[in-house]
Amino acid sequence: AQKVTQAQTEISVVEKEDVTLDCVYETRDTTYYLFWYKQPPSGELVFLIRRNSFDEQNEISGRYSWNFQKSTSSFNFTITASQVVDSAVYFCALGGSQGNLIFGKGTKLSVKP
Amino acid sequence: NAGVTQTPKFRVLKTGQSMTLLCAQDMNHEYMYWYRQDPGMGLRLIHYSVGEGTTAKGEVPDGYNVSRLKKQNFLLGLESAAPSQTSVYFCASSYAGFRSSYNSPLHFGNGTRLTVT
Numbered sequence: 001a002q003k004v005t006q007a008q009t010e011i012s013v014v015e016k017e018d019v020t021l022d023c024v025y026e027t028r029d030t031t032y033y034l035f036w037y038k039q040p041p042s043g044e045l046v047f048l049i050r051r052n053s054f055d056e057q058n059e060i061s062g063r064y065s066w067n068f069q070k071s072t073s074s075f076n077f078t079i080t081a082s083q084v085v086d087s088a089v090y091f092c093a094l095g096g097s098q099g100n101l102i103f104g105k106g107t108k109l110s111v112k113p
Numbered sequence: 114n115a116g117v118t119q120t121p122k123f124r125v126l127k128t129g130q131s132m133t134l135l136c137a138q139d140m141n142h143e144y145m146y147w148y149r150q151d152p153g154m155g156l157r158l159i160h161y162s163v164g165e166g167t168t169a170k171g172e173v174p175d176g177y178n179v180s181r182l183k184k185q186n187f188l189l190g191l192e193s194a195a196p197s198q199t200s201v202y203f204c205a206s207s208y209a210g211f212r213s214s215y216n217s218p219l220h221f222g223n224g225t226r227l228t229v230t
Contacts, residue, residue, distance in 0.1 A: 009153075035218065045156075045203065047218035091155060100146060100171055101219060105155040 002027045004094045006104035013082055014112050021077040021107045023092030029053075033095035034075045036066065039106070040088040051075065082111045115139050119204050119222035126194040126229045134189040134225050136204030144207045145187035146171075146219065147179060149200040156203065162187055194229045201226050 003026040013019045025034065036048040049059060051068050059066045063080045079086050089108045093101040117138045126132055136145065143164050148156040148171075158171030162181040176198060178190045187206075191198060205219040 004155075043201070044223050045205075045219075045221035047220070050218055100158045100161055101156075102172075103148075103155040103157070105153055 002029075002094055002102050004092050004102055004104035006090075006092055006107050008107045009105075010108045010110070012110045012112065015084060016081050017111075018078060018080050019082050019109065019111075021079075021090050021092075021109065023075045023077065023104060025073050025075065025092070025094045027094060034068065035093040035095070035101060036075075036077050037091045037093065037103075038088045039091065045091075048077075079109075082109075084111050084113055087111045117204055117206055117220050117222040119202075119225050121225060122223070123226050124228070126191075126227065128195060128229060130194050131190070131192050132194065132227075133191075134202055134204075134227075136187045136189070136206075136222060138185055138187075138204075138206040138220070140206060140208070140220065141184070142206035142208050142220070143184075144209065145181065146205045146207075147177070147187065147189045148203045148205065149173065150203060150224070151200050159189065159202075194227075196229045199227060199229045 038046045089106045146161040147159040160179040165184040204222040
């Protein structure tokens with residue numbers, strides 16, 4: 001079975017704190033793809049990153065970084081020096097065998113000033 | 114460039130009524146998807162299409178039908194709405210399947226909030 005688990009339902013931090021959003025996945029595929037999406041309060045879904053299973057290099061984009069570890073089936077997302085504008089629901093997703101994306105239930109991040 | 118456009122943005126239906134949600138994309142994407150988002154459930158795939166004239170069932174297809182008569186449009190139909198179909202519906206499209214060599218993320222519309230009373 002393919003599954004994505006985001007154990008953290010809600011996280012609240014104060015601005016400038018670092019925060020890590022956890023994502024654990026299950027798949028039997030040897031090649032697979034992982035994604036992160038952001039859903040701000042306005043409701044739209046914004047693509048953040050795609051990672052292939054054969055590329056285990058960590059990725060950094062500005063204040064965002066992603067730590068992919070096949071050994072623990074995890075694809076965690078860290079925001080450094082969080083800002084109020086980072087407040088959103090963040091979804092981790094796994095590329096499914098049907099060609100679709102299988103989403104986790106999301107983590108709601110609240111960044112307070 | 115409009116991207117993915119969903120109409121309507123909001124709708125209230127009574128149990129048993131029917132309606133069609135329209136999704137239009139202007140990016141010449143092959144793949145289109147319909148998801149529903151419910152509190153605490155994340156996004157779940159209803160139906161999807163890998164090209165004009167094709168459709169396939171996703172995770173939660175019951176009570177919905179779809180059609181992809183034109184490449185740019187993907188219609189989601191509810192023949193007899195039920196309160197359990199109260200949800201936010203998202204349409205998405207992508208150039209190629211995510212397994213392609215292209216970095217082809219899903220582009221989402223802004224959603225349709227449907228309430229069935």
